Amino acid sequence: MGYFYLILQAFIFSFGGLMIKAAGGMFSPFLISGLRFAIGVAILMIILRIRSGHFRLPMANRILLIGGVCKALHCLPENFGIMRGVSYGGILVWPVQTVVILIFSALFRRERFSARMLAGTALCVAGIGVVSWNGASPEIFLTTQAVTLLAFVLAGIGAAGFSISQKKLVDRMDIVELNTSMFLYGLITVCIVLVPSGPHLSGRFTWAGLITMIALGAITCFGFLLQAAAVKTVPLLSATIIQSSSVILNIVWGVLLYGDPLTAYVIAGSAMFLTGIVLVNLPSK
Secondary structure, eight states: OHHHHHHHHHHHHTTHHHHHHHHTTTBOHHHHHHHHHHHHHHHHHHHHHHHHSSOOOOOOOHHHHHHHHHHHHHHHHHHHHHHHSOTTGGGGHHHHHHHHHHHHHHHTSOOOOOHHHHHHHHHHHHHHHHHHHTTOOHHHHHTTTHHHHHHHHHHHHHHHHHHHHHHHHTTTSOHHHHHHHHHHHHHHHHHHHHGGGOOOBOSOOOHHHHHHHHHHHHHHHHHHHHHHHHTTTSOHHHHHHHHTTHHHHHHHHHHHHHOOOOOHHHHHHHHHHHHHHHHHHSOOO
C-alpha cells in the first residue's frame, strides 16, 4: 500500500501550487504558511480526539523539533517563491530534496544504490532542472530570479529535513501524533516570522479565497499522513522520487487553469523526468 499512498499524495499535492496562487489574493506567503499548519493541527487534533478521546503529544523529542522547523523552512520560502512566479514554480523543490536525501542516505544510512537507480534519479533531477530553467538566460537567475531560486532551494532543503525526521520516527510513533507534534513546532516557527513581518492580509476578503485556504490546509494534513504511512515500507529516496511525479500534474494544471507557458523545455524536461521514474521503479533482476 505504501506506493499507492505516495501516488495518491502526489495527486493531491499537484493542486498545491494552484491553491497557493489563489489564496495569495487574500493572504501573504507567510500567513499562508501559518494557516496551513494551523488548519492541519486542528484537523489532526480532531482525529486524535475522535480516535482516543484525548490528546497525547510527545513534544519532548529533538527530532520532532528538527522536523517541525524543517517543515516551516519548506513552507515559508516555497509559498513566497510560488507567489512571485508561475504556479508550477515550486517543482524546483523536488530536485533539491532528492539530492539532499540521496546524500543523506549514502553517507549516514550507508545505503547502496544500483547504477540504474542512480541514473534514474539523475534523469529525474535533470528533467525538473530543465523545466525550471525553461530556456531562461543565466543572468536572470543571478539577478531578477535569484531570490526566487534561492527560496526554492531553501524549501527543498527544508522538505528533505522533514522527510528524514519523519522516517527516523515513523516506526516508533503513531503517525497522527508524530505529524501533529511536528506541525505544532512548524506553526511556532512560522509565528516567530509572522509577528514582526506584517501586515499579512494582502487583498479583499472572498469566500473562494477562504475555502481555498482551508482546502490547502487539509491537503497538507492528509498528504503528510499518507507520506508517514508510506515511508514505513518504502525506501526514503524511492518515496521522494515517486512523490515528485506531482510535477507533471502541476504543469498540466498551471497550463490549463492559469495559462502558464508550455514550452519545448517544459516538454523535454517532463520526458526526462518520466524516463527517470521508469528507471527507478523497474524491478531488480
